[in-house]
Amino acid sequence: MCGIVGYIGPADAKHILLDGLRKLEYRGYDSAGLAIQQAGELAIRKRQGKIDRLAGELDLAPVEGMVGIGHTRWATHGAPSDDNAHPHVDCAGRMAVVHNGIIENYLALRESLEGRGHQFRSETDTEVFAHLIESHYAGDLYAAVVAALREVVGSYALVVMSLDAPDTLIAARQHSPLILGHGEQEQFIASDVPAVLAYTRKVTYLQNGEVAVLNRDGVRITRLDGTEVSRDISIVAWDAAAAEKGGYKHFMLKEINEQPTALEETLRGRISEDGAQITLPGLKLSPAQLSAISRVLIIACGTAYHAGLVGKYAIEQLARLPVEIDVASELRYRDPIIDEGTLAIVISQSGETADTQAGLHEARDKGAHVLAVTNVVGSSVDRDADSVLYTYAGPEIAVASTKAYTTQLMVMYLTALYLAQERGTMPDEARIQLIDAVRRIPSQTQTILEGQEAIHSLADRFDEIHSSLFLGRGVNFPTALEGALKLKEISYIHAEGYAAGEMKHGPIALITPQCPTVAVAVPGGVYDKMLSNIKEVKARAGHVIAVGAEGDGELHKYADDVIRIPRTVELFTPVLAAVPLQLLAYYCADNLGMDIDQPRNLAKSVTVE
Ligand code: M6R
Numbered sequence: 370m371c372g373i374v375g376y377i378g379p380a381d382a383k384h385i386l387l388d389g390l391r392k393l394e395y396r397g398y399d400s401a402g403l404a405i406q407q408a409g410e411l412a413i414r415k416r417q418g419k420i421d422r423l424a425g426e427l428d429l430a431p432v433e434g435m436v437g438i439g440h441t442r443w444a445t446h447g448a449p450s451d452d453n454a455h456p457h458v459d460c461a462g463r464m465a466v467v468h469n470g471i472i473e474n475y476l477a478l479r480e481s482l483e484g485r486g487h488q489f490r491s492e493t494d495t496e497v498f499a500h501l502i503e504s505h506y507a508g509d510l511y512a513a514v515v516a517a518l519r520e521v522v523g524s525y526a527l528v529v530m531s532l533d534a535p536d537t538l539i540a541a542r543q544h545s546p547l548i549l550g551h552g553e554q555e556q557f558i559a560s561d562v563p564a565v566l567a568y569t570r571k572v573t574y575l576q577n578g579e580v581a582v583l584n585r586d587g588v589r590i591t592r593l594d595g596t597e598v599s600r601d602i603s604i605v606a607w608d609a610a611a612a613e614k615g616g617y618k619h620f621m622l623k624e625i626n627e628q629p630t631a632l633e634e635t636l637r638g639r640i641s642e643d644g645a646q647i648t649l650p651g652l653k654l655s656p657a658q659l660s661a662i663s664r665v666l667i668i669a670c671g672t673a674y675h676a677g678l679v680g681k682y683a684i685e686q687l688a689r690l691p692v693e694i695d696v697a698s699e700l701r702y703r704d705p706i707i708d709e710g711t712l713a714i715v716i717s718q719s720g721e722t723a724d725t726q727a728g729l730h731e732a733r734d735k736g737a738h739v740l741a742v743t744n745v746v747g748s749s750v751d752r753d754a755d756s757v758l759y760t761y762a763g764p765e766i767a768v769a770s771t772k773a774y775t776t777q778l779m780v781m782y783l784t785a786l787y788l789a790q791e792r793g794t795m796p797d798e799a800r801i802q803l804i805d806a807v808r809r810i811p812s813q814t815q816t817i818l819e820g821q822e823a824i825h826s827l828a829d830r831f832d833e834i835h836s837s838l839f840l841g842r843g844v845n846f847p848t849a850l851e852g853a854l855k856l857k858e859i860s861y862i863h864a865e866g867y868a869a870g871e872m873k874h875g876p877i878a879l880i881t882p883q884c885p886t887v888a889v890a891v892p893g894g895v896y897d898k899m900l901s902n903i904k905e906v907k908a909r910a911g912h913v914i915a916v917g918a919e920g921d922g923e924l925h926k927y928a929d930d931v932i933r934i935p936r937t938v939e940l941f942t943p944v945l946a947a948v949p950l951q952l953l954a955y956y957c958a959d960n961l962g963m964d965i966d967q968p969r970n971l972a973k974s975v976t977v978e
Contacts, residue, residue: 370763371455371469372396372441373547374564375528375538377585378555383432385557386439389564390420395613395620395766396469396560397443399747400454404465405437406535411465415454436535438528438558440467443764444746446475447492456530457496459503460488464510464531466502468495469560470524470545471761473638478520498527510534511582514541515593518580524637528558538583542575544633549573549581549588551602556583562605563612570605619965621767621859625951626818631772632811632944634761635779640808645801647787652740653756654712659791663710666737667694668728670975672770672854673716673777676742678847679943680714680781686940687795687803688788697724700731707735714740714784718765718773719974720748729753742780744773758784767966768973769859771951774851775814778944782807806938810945813935817948820933824949827914827930828956834862834885838876838906839950840869841889842898848889848916848943852950859968860958869902880911887953889916889946890924893939903927914953916946 372393376385386403401423402415412432416422420441440455447453456465472478475494478501483489487500498517505516510531518527524544531537540547540558550557550565550572557565558581562572573588575581579598582589590598607616617623639648654662665684667677674696681692690712695705697715701724707713713732717725720743729750733739741754744762751757760776786803789795831837837856841849846868853866867876869888880886886906890899903913904927915928918936925931932953934945958965 370396370443371560372564373467373469373526373528373558373560374439375437375530375540375558375583376555377436377536377538377583378552379435379585380555382434382437383427385568386437387420387424387427388567389557389559390439390441392563392566392613393441393560394420395764397441397764399442399444399449400451401439401441402454402456403437403439404456404458404530405432405434406530406532407432407434409532411458411462411530411532413456413458413465415451415456417449417451417454436530436538438465438467438530438538445471445759445761446494448747453491453493455495457491457493457499459499461503463533464499464503464529466495466498466527466529468498469526470543471634471637472497472521472525473523474521502529506533510537511539511580514539515580515595518593524634526560536584540575540581540583542579543577547575549575549583551588554585556585556588558583561612561615562607566605566612571602572605573600573602618959619767619955621769621771621955621965624765624767624772625948625955627763628772628775628948629811629815629818631762631776632779632814635776636808636811637761639783640804644804644808645797647783647790647804649758649783649787651756651758652784652787654738656791658738659788661710662690662712665690665692665712665714666705666707666732667692667714667716668697668700668725668732669716670697670722670724672774672851673718673725675847675851675854676774676777676781677714677716678850679778679844680785682844683781683785683940684788687785688792689794690788695728697722697728700728705731707732707737709736711737712740713737714742715750715754716742716777717748717750718744718760718770718777720745720750721974721976723976726750726753740784742777744776768968768971769855769954769965775944775947778947779807779810782941803938806941809937810941813937813945814948816935817945821952824932824952825956827932828953828960830885830912831860831862831957832960834883836863836879836884837865838872838879838884838886839864839866840872840886840899840902842869842895843893844940844943845889845891845946848946848950849887851947852887852954855951855954856957858971859954859965860961860963861969862957869899872902873905877905877909880906880909882910882912885912885914887914887916887950888928890928891916891918891934891939891942891946892921892936893942900927916949
């Protein structure tokens with residue numbers, strides 16, 4: 370997730386671009402840059418770091434012009450650096466591009482372009498666009514952009530500016546957002562509304578597969594085949610603060626609702642076109658190294674640890690490797706047994722958690738191959754690991770982790786399926802069925818989100834509650850832990866996550882009508898056991914809210930309330946079950962008027978021991 374801004378009009382472009390980038394900094398903030406047409410040249414300024422560093426650079430080397438594009442980056446290909454910052458230019462330095470998204474076939478395109486003499490200056494996938502458009506350019510910028518887009522596989526929001534078409538900006542969208550803002554003799558383009566709100570409330574939302582040509586006096590939109598598109602202009606009613614959160618009240622709610630896209634991005638390019646193979650180029654293990662792995666050790670903290678617990682189930686079940694998992698703050702003090710046959714998987718959204726980093730170093734120093742699963746390219750764990758798999762969730766601003774968690778789960782499933790595939794531990798047909806189920810998860814998540822009002826109503830029951838229990842078994846024991854963590858960290862209601870079978874060894878004493886139980890009871894090997902546990906709670910006058918599958922005709926006979934999730938294979942239910950529990954926690958905390966995005970005593974990234 371990056372932020373894009375473009376401007377064409379009579380005003381000082383630099384001022385508008387910088388202002389817009391600041392409004393989009395929540396979309397990414399590891400580097401920023403802009404390109405402005407100045408006296409017949411493209412003036413490019415870009416800097417690693419926050420937008421203030423770019424502003425400082427512009428003070429030292431000012432630029433002036435009325436047409437320009439800008440970008441604030443959240444790295445996906447290539448670490449944060451001045452060279453990798455956008456805009457990127459073609460060989461002639463006459464055209465500049467900014468991009469948000471992931472180009473899946475960029476390596477093949479880059480090799481082909483380099484073979485034809487194009488000189489690359491960065492490690493990004495984006496730079497391919499600049500050279501590809503240059504290679505197609507024969508006097509018509511629109512035609513060259515469309516030809517380039519036809520060769521690209523992946524997601525993009527793209528804006529192109531060229532000295533050969535000085536009164537034009539060209540933009541295109543495929544799976545990454547772009548809006549057009551319309552003023553008097555001036556046009557804007559941006560990833561999101563906040564970037565243009567100070568100048569206009571008239572916007573057009575570009576759709577997938579569309580290309581927009583912007584001139585000072587208007588915009589023309591076509592599809593890739595050249596068909597003209599006519600679209601009504603929308604008037605934005607939100608204020609600036611709401612606009613930054615996409616109209617949501619809190620970042621947490623926005624991020625919960627971003628999960629279908631985040632999951633889709635995390636899957637992108639990792640499943641072969643025929644749906645039969647998992648490809649994980651980030652996992653740098655040769656076939657010999659893969660077969661030499663004798664065990665897996667997972668290291669993480671908090672929510673990431675819960676993702677690791679699900680990973681243990683997935684890897685053991687599919688790849689038949691023994692998996693040990695440790696809370697990172699404990700691992701370092703117990704002299705763990707780690708050797709060259711160990712694959713250590715370190716999970717961290719931020720990539721900066723101090724205990725997780727210490728665990729990574731311990732595992733690496735003892736000879737393990739370290740695989741980092743992180744959301745932040747260029748973070749400490751990214752730099753220090755042997756292999757890296759990114760969760761493409763985009764920046765997570767709310768302290769309570771939501772979209773990072775479900776994308777971590779997705780990476781765990783992909784890793785387990787990949788290890789199974791490479792080690793030959795499951796029949797091809799069974800793997801293909803699971804891959805098919807994995808691919809449906811983003812749209813199933815969307816289905817759950819469409820029913821969120823029902824969960825909002827359930828949350829009203831928690832207004833008078835001071836304590837709660839979350840129960841799950843098997844692969845959904847971690848779901849119970851995560852559901853409880855979400856509730857307690859943002860609502861400050863005590864919540865205990867427990868393995869349902871353990872309840873009678875202690876926590877059953879907590880049950881009263883005022884201590885509700887949330888029970889994850891989805892179809893699978895432990896379903897009947899969960900029903901028994903629910904009955905045990907009901908027998909003690911407890912109130913049960915169950916998370917169950919669509920079409921389950923039994924559950925409502927035992928539970929007081931049932932939240933339904935779409936059916937999937939049992940192993941993948943934790944992703945879907947997590948979403949209603951996030952919503953439940955959110956609405957409980959909101960009913961109580963809590964500071965949801967920044968709960969008391971907590972920090973987004975715990976960089977001290
Ligand atoms: O950045 P990390 O994934 O390493 O962070 C780990 C935990 O601090 C984090 O998951 C924390 O538990 C969240 N606030 C939970 O919502």
